[in-house]
Amino acid sequence: MTETIDAGRPADADRPACRDCGAALVGGGLHVAWCADCGWNTDPGADAEEEPRGRIERVRRRLARRYGEQLFADLTATGGAGGHSARSGRGRSARLAGCLALAVHGLTVALLAAGLAMVVAGRGLVPLLGAVPILLAVVLRPRFGSLRKATADRPVLRRPDAPELFGLLDEVAATVGTTGVEAVVVDTDVNASVRTYGVRQRRVLTVGLGLWEVLAPQERIALLGHEFGHYAHGDTRHGLVVSTAFQSLDTWSYTLAPQESASLLDDLMNLATALPRAAVDGVAGLLDHLTLRGSQRAEYLADEAAARAGGSEAAATLMDRLLCAGTLDGVLRREAVAARTRRGGDRSGDPAEGLWRRLAAQAAAVPATEYERLRRVAELRGHSVDSTHPPTHLRRRLLTAGTPHEPRIVLDPERAARVDAEFAAARRTLARRLLNG
Template sequence: MTDTCPTCAVPLAVEEDEPPWCPRCEWNLDALAPIEHSTWFYRQIRTRDHRAGFRADKLLATGTPVRPGGGHGLLVAVSAVLLAVPAAAVVAAIWLLVAGPVVIGLLLLLVAYLVRPRLGRVRTILKGLYRLDADRAPALHALIDRVAAATGAPRPDIVAVEPGLWGAWTTVAGIRQRRILTLGIPLVASVERGELVALLGHELGHFANRDSRRRMLTMPARVTFGHIASGLRPSRVSGMERDLLGLYLIVYEVWRLVSGMLSWLAFAVHATIHVSAARDDRRAEQEADRLAVRAAGRAATLGLLDATAAFPLFHGAISGVARKGYAMAEWRERVALSRARNESRTGTLRQLTIRTEASLFSSHPSTGRRHQFVSALPDTAPAVTVNDAEWATVVRELAPYAETLRKELAEQYEM
């Protein structure tokens, strides 16, 4: 293969073991690096999913976003039907427990329990996280309030920290539908103040756009068939290996065959639903990026996406090799040096994500496509700015959780 693009005649971009591509016209950017020791079937599925995801991301980045249409409505309808199943099972079970046969009534109660709607438990979601109340981090909460006001979003009910998370996420859980915002320490150590504002604008944008509510309406459709496929998955251990003989062996192997076919069928439905839902999720990410630009400005939002694309370069900077009590400060200094040293490489890494993150199953457009989308948005002055004193206080409030991560990383290194 030549070193220049056959279409543009410009030098090809090269990154590690990835196939080269043209940084101008994206020639060969949709090519995947081969995987050794993979089956033909897996390679075909992976290639087709990648190319379809590549095209879908490109349309989202270059076209005008449209409101979710029939796909979302269909998922809501499927969810409504699935919610009716446990309700009908409970009614029928109560009648059978009175009129008989009781055994069937008990089985229907079990079915209703297994397919019941799940709203998520706040206690379960917060397990392993550190809750950060306003009295412990007033500066961070004040910044979140300002970003919420700028984006028109309701403020989160709970702010939490996940020390080892290279990212951030939001969700709504429980009967009271409490809004939860979670920040990862490596991410905070890798971004500047305006980029953190953009991050908060994006995450709170999901609350402003009620994405969690939309997701909740489609949740039964998203997860039910996956649970069914998992529950029906046959054992890998054959009847011969279990020392079964005669009729027991025949029945066991027939059940393995039937349950395997049913499991694959349920998984196919689950995959189809997941692809449809992911399309809606990617549009939601675009709308959240719009609010990130409103809160922090276009330049800071683009900087956040560049930092995200360059995360692989920062992993060595976030380590247990840091002085006790100075982990956050030292990590931020190392990441800043890495970002400056690799500034010329950032664009290549960002464009590479267009290839590596393309999938119809992904809930996010690739980072590179998001960067293209944000670059085309009108530039506006940031609605929220952070001065030196505020930024120093926010970093100081999060520093104790960096120490928690430093200890964990140091223990892993010693092991």
């Protein structure tokens, strides 16, 4: 049952009182009991929140929050993301990022050229030593990915398999100003993404059933609109040159990471790699700084694309679902444990058959008070999906500010059922795989 927050009401016999202000607590049961008036117990897990691993990632998170807040203020003052040019992220910082990314790739080319020169023109041991820079160049080379590696052992849908789904994807992509995808990969994650692969940069959509199955039809349209919106608005980090430069820098960081000091040799190696490690960290930090603000803006613009495609209301409720990602992950883990131990829930039949239905029921049972609490927690913590996203509560607030968008695509029940039917085989396969381990 949906519950509304009535701030300022006194405690009654049915609800315990807040220990700080005496008002009636909201929530409880499967959800946190907290006070909507004074905020007591809003974030009981604050002390247990884990810091991001690594100095660079911690800096990224701080910058993400700062830039997200700055952009929110700018976009609010100018009438929302729709008031900005779709090319607003391609400014001076984006050009500098492109130059820096080319320099990173230039180092890889230089290593390859130096190694080949040593092999061809060197004498004695020099040709053998030339294998070292060649090997480094091979390790650091730009990787364009492949559909085979992207899919791994996950179900893949193609146009002949799912004409209704691909028709919908093409319609959403056209609505936000881009093109569709070559394939759809299905997994169990509480997430969705579009990525490119191959030299020709073909697109593949990954749909996580942990998220897809709990969304209403219009929320699904908003989700697709957001993912395609990244390509419509030219997100710098999604570009081939910059994205592969980040991959190369991550490889450098992994290669140069300090070893555990177990011997004098380890200490000498850590000392020898200290300077190049600092250089790599510095270049990575600079590239991050040059692209992060543009990436934040691209997220807001992608949210605006979601609102245009599915409607502002659906795009805003999608943000609430993202705040519940941890809860949904927990439901799937408990289902897996229950299936493997044969305890809990209704196990009269095949538990895989009803997995996604049970997940959707759990999501539908989340009361309005819990969503409000999660929004307040997001504001307290500066929650974002990762370091490239603005704070989620600001994304939702921007979607609900100003004149709302009416949906350009309405997914009626009949069409939604046809799309669902095309996921049926993947849904069964992944449910059994998840529950059987």
